[in-house]
Amino acid sequence: MIRVAGLALLVLLAACHPRAPEGARELVIGTEGLYPPWNFTRADGRLDGFEPDYMRDLCARLHRRCRMVAMDWDGMVGALQTGKIDLIADAVQITPERAAVLWFSRPYALTTGVIATLRDSPLAGLPDRGAMMDFDRHGPDLDARIGRLRKGLSGKVVGVELSGAFDNFLNQSIGSHVTIRYYRTMGERDLDLLNGRIDATLEDESYIRPLLATRDGAALALAGPRMIGGSMGRGEALAFRPGDTALHDAFDGAIAATLADGTVRRLGLKWFRMDATPPGAGKVR
Amino acid sequence: MDFLGTTSLGLLRAVPVTVLLFLASALGASLVAAVLVAMQQARVTQGLARAWIFVFRGTPLLLQIFMVYYGIAALGPIRHGFLWPAFREPLFCAWLAMTCCCSAYIAEVLRGALGAIPVGQIEAALACGMGRWTRLRLIVAPQVLRLALPAYGNELVMMIKSTSLASSITVLDVTGVAQQVIAHSYRTLDVFCLAAAVYLGMTAALTAVLRRIERSLDPLGSARR
Amino acid sequence: MDAELSVPALLGFGADGWGWALMAAAGLTLAVALAAMAIGAVLGAALAAAEASRRVWLVRIAATYGLVMRGVPELLVVLLLYFGAPGMLAGVAGLFGLPAPGSPPAFLTGSLAIGLVSAAYQAEVFRGGMLALPRGQIEAAMAAGMGPVVRLRRVILPQVLHHVLPPLGNIWQFNLKDSALVSITGLAELMRVSLVAAGSTRRPFVFFAAAMVLYLILTSASSALFRMIERRGSRWAGGR
Numbered sequence: 001m002i003r004v005a006g007l008a009l010l011v012l013l014a015a016c017h018p019r020a021p022e023g024a025r026e027l028v029i030g031t032e033g034l035y036p037p038w039n040f041t042r043a044d045g046r047l048d049g050f051e052p053d054y055m056r057d058l059c060a061r062l063h064r065r066c067r068m069v070a071m072d073w074d075g076m077v078g079a080l081q082t083g084k085i086d087l088i089a090d091a092v093q094i095t096p097e098r099a100a101v102l103w104f105s106r107p108y109a110l111t112t113g114v115i116a117t118l119r120d121s122p123l124a125g126l127p128d129r130g131a132m133m134d135f136d137r138h139g140p141d142l143d144a145r146i147g148r149l150r151k152g153l154s155g156k157v158v159g160v161e162l163s164g165a166f167d168n169f170l171n172q173s174i175g176s177h178v179t180i181r182y183y184r185t186m187g188e189r190d191l192d193l194l195n196g197r198i199d200a201t202l203e204d205e206s207y208i209r210p211l212l213a214t215r216d217g218a219a220l221a222l223a224g225p226r227m228i229g230g231s232m233g234r235g236e237a238l239a240f241r242p243g244d245t246a247l248h249d250a251f252d253g254a255i256a257a258t259l260a261d262g263t264v265r266r267l268g269l270k271w272f273r274m275d276a277t278p279p280g281a282g283k284v285r
Numbered sequence: 286m287d288f289l290g291t292t293s294l295g296l297l298r299a300v301p302v303t304v305l306l307f308l309a310s311a312l313g314a315s316l317v318a319a320v321l322v323a324m325q326q327a328r329v330t331q332g333l334a335r336a337w338i339f340v341f342r343g344t345p346l347l348l349q350i351f352m353v354y355y356g357i358a359a360l361g362p363i364r365h366g367f368l369w370p371a372f373r374e375p376l377f378c379a380w381l382a383m384t385c386c387c388s389a390y391i392a393e394v395l396r397g398a399l400g401a402i403p404v405g406q407i408e409a410a411l412a413c414g415m416g417r418w419t420r421l422r423l424i425v426a427p428q429v430l431r432l433a434l435p436a437y438g439n440e441l442v443m444m445i446k447s448t449s450l451a452s453s454i455t456v457l458d459v460t461g462v463a464q465q466v467i468a469h470s471y472r473t474l475d476v477f478c479l480a481a482a483v484y485l486g487m488t489a490a491l492t493a494v495l496r497r498i499e500r501s502l503d504p505l506g507s508a509r510r
Numbered sequence: 511m512d513a514e515l516s517v518p519a520l521l522g523f524g525a526d527g528w529g530w531a532l533m534a535a536a537g538l539t540l541a542v543a544l545a546a547m548a549i550g551a552v553l554g555a556a557l558a559a560a561e562a563s564r565r566v567w568l569v570r571i572a573a574t575y576g577l578v579m580r581g582v583p584e585l586l587v588v589l590l591l592y593f594g595a596p597g598m599l600a601g602v603a604g605l606f607g608l609p610a611p612g613s614p615p616a617f618l619t620g621s622l623a624i625g626l627v628s629a630a631y632q633a634e635v636f637r638g639g640m641l642a643l644p645r646g647q648i649e650a651a652m653a654a655g656m657g658p659v660v661r662l663r664r665v666i667l668p669q670v671l672h673h674v675l676p677p678l679g680n681i682w683q684f685n686l687k688d689s690a691l692v693s694i695t696g697l698a699e700l701m702r703v704s705l706v707a708a709g710s711t712r713r714p715f716v717f718f719a720a721a722m723v724l725y726l727i728l729t730s731a732s733s734a735l736f737r738m739i740e741r742r743g744s745r746w747a748g749g750r
Contacts, residue, residue, distance in 0.1 A: 343725060
């Protein structure tokens, strides 16, 4: 009798307990841990930055346990395809080439490329200050702006990270008008920008704005136009295996919630000192 | 075919940078090495020379290059001093690091050669009443040059290879160009083979020159084992 | 959050201190050098054996390998393996119908690259060691009925070690220093960690100086160790 009652109680409790969703195993998220302030590795080995914070929030909303692991970008797509990781959260910009192999969520951030120089540099007066150059919208307006940029940077030394998005952009759009210096890490490029060896750099504003707020970075300033589209992509998003509908749609919903309630805005101000919320319907501000 | 052609041209166009860096470093390092060996003869300066050799032989050249380019260039007196126009240039920093580093290795080579001169010759020279400079000119120097040449030649060959490290501080030498092409094209093996061929050509040329000099200094082969 | 940190705080073991990271990095440097030395020893012995063999094609291959690997900058070899390994592995996997494995761990590509170069130099050392041993001794040992293991232990090694140890010590030092080139792969060894620290704290002098000190500890400890081994080894060879 007692045994039957005990069993019934257990069944009742099990029914009342908030059931964990299908596939309640831990989600493994891939990141590099080398791209501050989006994700980086602290001196003690912990992953920190916008994405670790943001993924913690998203996973909490989905009631899923998540674990972030650091790996090189080269191996990440392969790891996603073979199931070693479930999704990628690594400030991945939405580009057509990437969309061919990855299934992107809706963008959770939109940042532009900017030009940074020393405050007292002659390049500080580059034309089209703050104007948005959209490389997906071809036309005479864009061509005119590119022409002015080429003229303004002519003969100068621009430093970029080797084989990054801005490296490709400089080589394709500005080409031989500038001397390009390649750096293997962003830290080296920053040092040479601050000591004047390079006249300017092209970088994502999410990296530059926090740099401007540091003691050393106060000597720097933004110059010229802002850039988006083309090889620089259009917003950052999570990347899933093509066909992983359940996970993709779940995260899409969670991202929408964080955009609506200001979470993205809050985290953006914390990590980038700017609001990186993508404008409604993906239109560029 | 077109890719290989353009890449080869690009690499060959970077050869003068490599050769310039090599020659300038070889000259600088040899001069400093001679100074170091001289310093080792006097008790007062011995310690400093030994410390220099210890530091520059005990740390990687790549680290020394970074130290000069980023570390020393960040120091106030350099950054805001009259030496900045020099330190601003990556090639100068690479040259400085290579000169300091290789001078330590060459100094050891010279020291070994000095020690290989038969003591009897020195004693005979003293007995003849030769002064220090005469001894150096007639007995020591000719033999040191002959004895040191094989090992010195080895060091020179290593120096040509070491110039490739300058690519780490944005110098567009042969390796710098190669790395840039690889990063943009991903045709790693092709570019590696072309760049390797260029370096092998340079080291082969250097080795040939050194063998010529060796033979002219020592036609009878008495220095060989 | 952006206060100017003092040198002890930067290098120390506190929250913002890079002390532990640098120590771990020095350990990784040692590991890379050891792995490279091992790879170089195995491959170098094989190359020396190939060059001593009677088959002309083997001799040619070994000689060419040595010529190329001694004449090409080590940095290029590291670049070859770092950028080229994923593609090469994908090609090999494709032959077997397997999916592309992605890029191998940086430790592997790095130590393999240094090991491949080290093998060329170690082969020369082993060749010299083999030449230094009179053939007659081996024949006498065989006539005395010694098995191959005993022969190795009693006759070959004591004499060959004496010739081989000093240049191997040299090669070990080069492996230690060349491990700095592995920093390109992103592996968190000493060169890389000091570079990342220098860049993110914008205090290059402090961190490069600290790295130099750590490398000096590694290289001088190594030379002291080798000197000790050489002294013990020369006892077998009857001293000099």
